[in-house]
Every structure is written in C-alpha cells, then in structure tokens.
Amino acid sequence: MSAPTGSAQTGSAPKPRVSARIGGIAESATLAVDAKAKALKAEGRPVIGFGAGEPDFPTPPAIVEAAQAAAADPKNHRYSPAGGLPELKAAIVAKTKRDSGYEIAANQVLVTNGGKQAVYQTFATLLDPGDEVILPAPYWTTYPEAITLAGGTPAVVVTGPETDYLPSVEQLEAARTEKTKVLLWCSPSNPTGAVASRELTEAVGRWAVDNGVWVVTDEIYEHLTYDGAEAVSMPVAVPELADTCVVLNGVAKTYAMTGWRVGWMVGPTDVIKAATNLQSHLSSNVANVSQRAAIEALTGSLDAVDEMKRAFDRRRRTIVELLSAIPGVECPTPKGAFYAYPDVRGLLGKEIRGRHIETSLDLAAVVLEEAEVAVVPGEAFGTPGYFRLSYALSDDDLKTGVTRMGELLAEAK
Ligand SMILES: Cc1ncc(COP(=O)(O)O)c(C=O)c1O
Known part of the structure; x- marks a missing residue:
C-alpha cells in the first residue's frame, strides 16, 4: 500500500517524501517532448520528431568494432x-x-x-x-x-x-x-x-x-x-x-x-x-x-565526422528556408550544432483550429496534436516565444515535418 500523499507517517512531524532539493528538479523538457512523440508514434500516429538532440546516423563502424573487441577482452570486465x-x-x-x-x-x-x-x-x-x-x-x-x-x-x-x-x-x-x-x-x-x-x-x-x-x-x-x-x-x-x-x-x-x-x-x-x-x-x-x-x-580519422557534417549542413539550409517561408516565423541561420531556433512570437495571440495560442508552449502542443510534429518550445531554454528544432533527422522527414507544420501554422488567424 502506498503512503498517504505528500508525507511519510513518521510521528508528529510529517516529512516530505521527496527532498526539496530533488523534488525541485524539472523533468528534461527535451526528453519529455521526445518521449511524448515516441508514445504517439507507438500508437501508430505518424509523428515526426524534431525534439531529440542526437544524430540519426549510426556510430561509425571502426568505433563499433573497437567496442566489440573490447567487450571480448576480460581486462575490460x-x-x-x-x-x-x-x-x-x-x-x-x-x-x-x-x-x-x-x-x-x-x-x-x-x-x-x-x-x-x-x-x-x-x-x-x-x-x-x-x-x-x-x-x-x-x-x-x-x-x-x-x-x-x-x-x-x-x-x-x-x-x-x-x-x-x-x-x-x-x-x-x-x-x-x-x-x-x-x-x-x-x-x-x-x-x-x-x-x-x-x-x-x-x-x-x-x-x-x-x-x-x-x-x-x-x-x-x-x-x-x-x-x-x-x-x-x-x-x-x-x-x-x-x-x-x-x-x-x-x-x-x-x-x-x-x-x-x-x-x-x-x-x-x-x-x-x-x-x-x-x-x-x-x-x-x-x-x-x-x-x-x-x-x-x-x-581515428575525422572522415565520418565530415560526412555527417555535410549532411547536417544540407539539412540546415533546407530547414531555414522552409521555416522562413512560414508567416509569423522568423529563423536566423544557425552557424553551428544541429538546431534551428525560430522566433514564433508572430503567431502568439492568434487562433488555430479553434484553439487560442497564448504561448510557445501552447503552440508546440497544437503542432504536436494537429500536425503530428514534435518541437521543443522556448520555455525549456529560458526564452518563451521560440521553438527549437533539431535537424539531425532524415532529409525526407525534415521536409515533410516542417511542411506539415507550416500548413497548420498558415491557418493561424
Ligand atoms: C550543450 C550540450 N552539452 C552537453 C550535452 C551532453 O551530452 P551527453 O551527455 O550526451 O554527452 C548536450 C546534449 O544534449 C548538449 O547539448
């Protein structure tokens, strides 16, 4: 049986079940968006996730082979x-x-x-x-x-x-x-x-x-x-x-x-x-x-890194172009990493499919539900009014996802 909500029964002074220090930690918003997108996908919905900050490539083979050899060597056990x-x-x-x-x-x-x-x-x-x-x-x-x-x-x-x-x-x-x-x-x-x-x-x-x-x-x-x-x-x-x-x-x-x-x-x-x-x-x-x-x-060599970088660069150009074409969205061209951080403040205060959009958090929720596209709202990064989109996903998913989001956002009135 679980203890009564909020406190353990320890005599007269109830103690919080979780310390204030740890209880105060917020869930990682980026991992939360990713988890929600994966859960919807598992239900069979065609969600495209721009949430996770991780390359979509497999680890280069030479690195995997080194790990395989290491796993077989008892000194590493x-x-x-x-x-x-x-x-x-x-x-x-x-x-x-x-x-x-x-x-x-x-x-x-x-x-x-x-x-x-x-x-x-x-x-x-x-x-x-x-x-x-x-x-x-x-x-x-x-x-x-x-x-x-x-x-x-x-x-x-x-x-x-x-x-x-x-x-x-x-x-x-x-x-x-x-x-x-x-x-x-x-x-x-x-x-x-x-x-x-x-x-x-x-x-x-x-x-x-x-x-x-x-x-x-x-x-x-x-x-x-x-x-x-x-x-x-x-x-x-x-x-x-x-x-x-x-x-x-x-x-x-x-x-x-x-x-x-x-x-x-x-x-x-x-x-x-x-x-x-x-x-x-x-x-x-x-x-x-x-x-x-x-x-x-x-x-080892940086060749595989250069190859991934070329793919990221191509996707970076595509995502900036597609995002910039959406009315109400402004997207500066990022010069590094694999994220775009468009300003979506132009869409706040509007309505989409009967829902009033007050914040970028609201907007991200509508984009996930209606366009089946997962993005992380700027609230997670200390600047409400923005979206973060990771472009470390396939070229096709990237185009489909941003296009789908753009079509939805174009309905904002
Ligand atoms: C700026 C920055 N620093 C550090 C990390 C930590 O990466 P990891 O713990 O996967 O090595 C991340 C991952 O998202 C990051 O974006």
Missing part, C-alpha cells in the same frame, strides 16, 4: 580507475591539442558518463551555496538544474536574434554581482546554433579574467560549424583563463555516440582531483567498453 582509462586520457590530451590548440596534461582530465555528468560534477565541484552563475539564455535546459542542485543560483542574461543570441560583455557585466563565481559559455550553442566569434570569445574571456570569474565552457559541438564559422576554445582565446576555466566535451554529438555515454571535463588539477573524488563515490569508472570505443573515435 573489471573496475578501472575512476577518473578514466589512462589511454583515453592520453587520447583526450592529444585530441584537445589537435582540435582546439589547447595544451593540457593527463591530470587535467576526468572522463565522465557523458557530457551531462561533466556538467553536474563541474558545478558540484565549483559552487558553494549562494554562488551565482551567469547563464546566457537561450540556454541548454540542463544547466539551470545542475547549477541549482549544486546550491548555486543562475543569473540569466536573455539574448535575442538581433545579436545572434549571443551576450555582450556589457550584458554580462550588468549581471555580475559580488556573489558571481562562474560564467557558463556554450559555443556552438544548444539550442540556438550560434557560434561566438573569436573577438567576442576573447572579450568575454578577458572580462572573466579581469573580474575573477570562472568560465565553464561547453565545447561539445566544436566540430559542427558551417559557413566558415570557427569554434574558438575559450582558454585558447585567453590563455590567462586556464587556471579558472573548465572545458566540457564528449563524443556524443561529433561521432554519433549519444548512447555510449562518454564525456569529459578538462580543468585545473585541483578541480579535477576534487571532481574525481566525487565521481569515485558516485559512479566510478565509465563503462570500459565505451571508453575503448571513445579511444578509437578520438584517435
């Missing part, structure tokens, strides 16, 4: 060092130099169970209760939860399409208080696909150094840039930042390896040591088979 296999750490050191020009040592690396664990552990390691984290919005939906769970407070800086969804140093400075400890930086960005220029990255990094603000820089989309845009690593742009900077990365997006769960943190040795202690009690080593697969990914 045992616990391994909590901080990561030494061979993988060495591969991360070499890859970081190759891809971003950042020179690091192996004791600055902690291998994590996906980039998500790297985000959580970074904030848990850096923040004390009351510390503030400047968080430019639109932001990836996990950041505010990870900050809050670590006892920190997100100080959100809202940006819009007029600045390519990137904050200026002036905006960051206006959000800085004596409690500010960290700036979260994500370029190329999820959800907007914005890529910060070298000038902006340098200016922001210099502002951080001058004001003693740490930078947590999420570089997981570093390989996915288009139209000549360049992903600039924050501590490379401003080398003085190295001692107060944590770089987050992983194999998920670059190598179509979302299910393998390998990410990492790169930071100063004291921070990495502390985070490794945390991980040693939390989850220990990442699955050895996945780590061996990641070694193959990082030491």
